[in-house]
Amino acid sequence: MTLQRLLGIDLSIIQAPMAGVQGSALTVAVSNAGGLGSLPCAMLSPEAMREELAAIRNQTRKPYNVNFFCHAPPAPDAGREAAWRAALAAYYAEFGIDASGIPAGPGRSPFDRPAADILAEFKPAVVSFHFGLPAPELLTRVKAWGAKVLSSATTVDEALWLEARGVDAIIAQGVEAGGHRGMFLSDELSTQVGTFALVPQIVRTVKVPVIAAGGIADAKGVAAALALGAAGVQIGTAYLLCPEATTSAVHRAALQSEAARHTALTNLFTGRPARGIVNRIMRELGPIGSTTPAFPLATAAIAPLRAAAERRGSGDFSPLWSGQNASGCRALPAAELTRQLSRVA
């Protein structure tokens, strides 16, 4: 079965869910254009999630994808939090921030029963997960209304793990991809491989359709991914300049600058490795910190620095998520961009 038929879409293009830089507007635009729009829910409160899902239902009859993280929330570690705040102390001083007033707290929620309850009201056609899969009973609930389930694999082992647990298609996330690495069986960064190496190895190993992600920026990239045996593609970075995305001004500027040529995997913003454009804090602390609190707890301490810097028009402390190929970023309506991406030369 083709990916289009499996997911009920016209084009084999999935808009990558990007928590923090998009809401339902992008989802709707891409789905109405014939691709699969995605709504990232990791940073939404239950109320916001219901509002966004209602907005989608009101604006499209096409299939759409709702995306969740499935990490195990960590126990707060006071010692690690203190070490992390100490590493940031000079920055707090620079911005006149009283560090004692920063609330701790999670920045991202995993898929849980309340989320499944809300989702059941809307019964989206596709549900995708990052960092593995939720508990079997939650997965069963999602499948009960016929939703197709996708999840990301960053290695052949992860693809086999996902296939054994019944996913309908696997997103092969090459190391070029922007945002969070979906890795969940290992935290060793050297296990992460490029799209060109990952896609064919997963295609030859699993029976379900494989969706290529990472470094795909234009119609030629889509054609190349299909040539490697992918059934479709998932594209994120290219959508970040669309008017329907909520990408910040500093983030948009960075994506259009030469700085976008140099990205790195960093855990400074959330506690998990994610790819973003190298900025001041990544340069000064090194992109992978050893004292960074566990995902998603690292977000709290850096948030006031980000806010203060962005008020000055600076992205020095912002997660400037981007893949290694920002050359496809276009300030075009997402529907038009989706059509351009699917125009095979």
Added chain:
Amino acid sequence: MTLQRLLGIDLSIIQAPMAGVQGSALTVAVSNAGGLGSLPCAMLSPEAMREELAAIRNQTRKPYNVNFFCHAPPAPDAGREAAWRAALAAYYAEFGIDASGIPAGPGRSPFDRPAADILAEFKPAVVSFHFGLPAPELLTRVKAWGAKVLSSATTVDEALWLEARGVDAIIAQGVEAGGHRGMFLSDELSTQVGTFALVPQIVRTVKVPVIAAGGIADAKGVAAALALGAAGVQIGTAYLLCPEATTSAVHRAALQSEAARHTALTNLFTGRPARGIVNRIMRELGPIGSTTPAFPLATAAIAPLRAAAERRGSGDFSPLWSGQNASGCRALPAAELTRQLSRVA
């Protein structure tokens, strides 16, 4: 102009030069099959180089490529060498090796005037370089007999640098590639990008033909690289099991095992980052050592460990060079493999 016409070959496939695991036999087989065979010279004495070139001339009338490194030989640093040997001390003890008897010395030579003198006797149709380009007068000599010059770029900046200095085509070496990273404008590993991201960005930036390298393992990979805008491909890992390669038994075994799924960039074997299958020394010391002597001086101290371990049938201390996609390795004659790679589905 097509790459085939530029280089005088029938197939747009270049066999990657792989110092230490191949000699003229592989070069001849690939060139006679219609691809571009390559002879790596970095580890050859002047006499050996002359013999190998004579062997090629005697066995093919087709174009072939002769490859050189262009690093600046470093001044030996006694303190760093001592620290490196101290890091290896427990291994010397394990194998009963008298570390005081290990000669220091370079393991790889850069392109220089004596090499150019020998090359001028043979006037190869193609000369390729790694780590940038040689001094302008040496480059001029090579071009004087009409040789086409290739070199590797690992970033857009390096591609622009090479084009400005007159290379005839650029090898875009994605981070998936096995062996030494060709990087020469930066030693920051996070600048290294995947083939899927690198090739299109270089294609859109330079006017000369771009050759894709890294993660390409079969005819589908070749088709995908061409879809990205590459004029041809350079493939190394897939040739390592060919009978014409001199790949060691432990290396061949590793390439055919599950271990080949996990490679990393390591500087332990030479002093420069190169991709190989993760083995005992990479695991125990970490793949990137901070005390490792500058390229190529690191090789001397590790050589007796490698030899002792290989005598026991172990690759624990061997550079098991491999790209991130060893799935294309076939124990087939190189001519047959070259034909299979060029058979676009």
